[in-house]
Amino acid sequence: MPASRNQRVTLWEFFQSLGKTFMLPVALLSFCGIMLGIGSSLSSNDVITLLPALGHPLFQLVFIWMSKVGSFGFSYLPVMFAMAIPLGMARDNKGVAAFSGFVGFVVLNLGTNFYLTVKGILPTNDALILKANNIQNILGIQSIDTGILGAVIVGIIVYLLHERFHTIRLPDALAFFGGTRFVPIVTSVVLGLCGLVVPLIWPWFAAGITALGRLIHDAGVFGPMIFGTGERLLLPFGLQHILVAIIRFTEAGGTMDVCGREVSGALTIFQAQLSCPTTHGFSESATQFLSQGKMPAFLGGLPGAALAMYHCAKPENRHKIKGLLISGVVACVVGGTTEPIEFLFLFVAPALYLLHALLTGLGFTVMSLLGVTIGNTDGNIIDFVVFGILHGTATKWYLVPIVAAIWFAGYYVIFRFAITRFNIKTPGRESESLPQSAPVNTGSKSGYNVPVILSALGGADNIISLDNCITRLRLSVHDMSRVDDAVLKANRAIGVVHLNEHSLQVVIGPQVQSVKDELANLMRQESQSSASPTLAV
Known part of the structure; x- marks a missing residue:
């Protein structure tokens, strides 16, 4: 729920907000990639030879349609970013901001x-002039x-023009062009x-960008590791989307x-190769930065x-944390969402998180050295099947389960040793009993007790x-x-991150959009209630 702000937006907050806006086009791009991956793989000659039934014209029409729809994200990605950034960053009149972005x-x-x-x-059609x-x-x-x-x-x-001019008042003769109508005009x-x-x-x-690419390329096998480690280290601050x-x-x-x-x-190279009928196999130099890592x-x-956290928990607490850990593993393996597990040890053992970041980066390098070529964005089981198995052994998908x-x-081994050796208070090892969640509001679509969460945020x-990412x-x-x-953690918040004296992040998990919407609705109701005039008697 947007609200007017009294303090200035810091550079830190600006980049966080900017990174968050990337999620809308990237989420669509991930879906388009899956559509494109399934369509292109199941319409390939290799798959049809292996499974002749898939060569039926009706099946092939469906698969080609999937490829066409999936190619949308690749074809129009820049304009989607130009619209998504003002849409996500604007506090009011978001539709006008997105329209102005286009x-x-x-x-x-x-x-x-x-x-x-x-x-x-x-004008020219000379290929040499166009390329130059x-x-x-x-x-x-x-x-x-x-x-x-x-x-x-x-x-x-x-976004800057929108924030400056969406409430502008013009002279009466030009009033029709004032307010939100002025934003696309000045844009x-x-x-x-x-x-x-x-x-x-x-x-x-x-x-400048080419120089950065050359720097990463010159790092050789350590290039993917630098990228993978850097992404994990930036994640707690919400800045990984920029990198x-x-x-x-x-x-x-x-x-x-x-x-x-x-x-x-x-990613652009990978998806271009997916949609190109004359390309066979995927570029190792591109996929080394993608899902496989x-x-x-x-x-x-x-x-x-x-x-390891489950086995290190006190026996009497294991049944209390089992559901938490299982849901975290499912979110990680199936959805590629890692925060539900990472935030269980990030704050109690930052050194373990640093080691996790390094091991994640090492995974990028190992996959690259082994010549695995599995692309897309999420690194989950869906990417493994769609962009690995379905595209044949040339992707070397069979090495992924081994690694x-x-x-x-x-x-x-590392987590169990560290937790027991240094008595790290991971879930279930607390001295006191685990906090009990307040009763969930049965009318809540998110499954969270949103009124209690709002109260824990100070009202x-x-x-x-x-907002949310x-x-x-x-x-x-x-x-x-x-x-x-x-209270936030007792009501199923995975973690709470205090960035500065005013900026706060509450890690919820996959249901965060529903929680945010319910919070915004509750805040709106309270605002309307407090603004209602009292009738004089």
């Missing part, structure tokens, strides 16, 4: 097209391909001018010619850590802003001392 993205490319036309570079100037056809416009980075810049500019002017500047400054941006987007969608993740088109970014830790390591089993044993009047509530509060961590 306007800004199109107008930026029109401005660039105008500059290139005036300079005599366009990095010109692509973007939404039907010949323009410089600024990729995801350009879309992110558009999104940020539109078209500002981004149109920015489009004129793009051809002058973009080579510098491209050079991930740079590798997945920019030149830092590599550049490759696929089906006659130059594409950049590890997570699989040792996600499919083996963290379940091993969960088993995952080694990671399972390693995590189990509606203590909350300045409320994939697993956690992200809040700004007036008075942090009014937040009761113990």
Whole structure:
């Protein structure tokens, strides 16, 4: 629930909010990848030869349709980012912000097209000229391909314009154009001018990203490890999406010619190869930064850590934590969501989390050295089946269970030794009895006692802003001392992260969207109730 804020947004909060907005297009991209992966694999000659029944025309029409629908995410990814960023960051009138994001993205490319036309570079169909100037056809416009980075810049500019002008009041003669209507108007002017500047400054941006990609490439086998470890270390602060987007969608993740088109970014390359009928197999240089690197830790390591925590719990407490650990393992293995397990030991044993981050990075390097080529985003069992098994032995999927089993044993031994040797208070080892959750509101769709959670956050009047990412509530509060961590944890919060005197994150898990919606609705009801006038007698 957006709310007006009194204090300035810190740079830390800004980047957290920016990273959170990436989740909307990335979630769609993950789904599109699965559709594309299933469709392309089941329509391939190798699978049809193995399972002739799948060659039936009706089946093939379905699989080709899945491939076409799945290719949507790859084809329109930049414009999705340009819309998702202002949509996610705007506090009010989010629909206007998203609409303005689309306007800004199109107008930026029109401005660039105008500059290139005036300079005599366009119009042309000469492939050498187009490649030399990095010109692509973007939404039907010949323009410089600024990729995801350009879309992110558009999104940020539109967000700043929206926050500045969505409540503007114009003179009566121009009042029709005021308020929210003014946002796309000023966006078209500002981004149109920015489009004129793009051809002058973009080579510098491209050079910087290329240098970052060269640095990662020069790290050799340690490149994937640096990426995997860095992502885990940034996760507790909610900043991992920035690093991930740079590798997945920019030149830092590599550049490759696929089906006659130059594409950049590890995930973009992988999905381009998925949808290209003439490509056989996947690029190892791209997949080394994708799902396969997570699989040792996600499919083996963290379940091993969960088993160690269960065995190290006091016997009388094991039945109390069994459901918590099982749900965490299911979320990790099936959904690729690791926070429900990681936050069980992150705060009580940061050194163990650091070791976990290093072992996750090592998993990326091991998968790369073994030549495994399984892509997509999540590192879960779905990615393993769809992008590994269904694409045949060329992906070397059969090595994943072996490495995952080694990671399972390693995590189990390390965690059990550390927990018992240093008496780490993982779930079930607390001196006092485990806190009992308050009765769940049976009318709650989320299954959480939202009124109690709101009270533990200090009440509606203590909350300045409320939002969520994939697993956690992200809040700004007036008075942090009014937040009761113990009550939040007793009501099924996995963890509570205090970032500064006003910024707070509450780790909920996969149901966080429902919890956030119910909190926002409850806050709205309380606000309306307190604002209702009292009738005089």
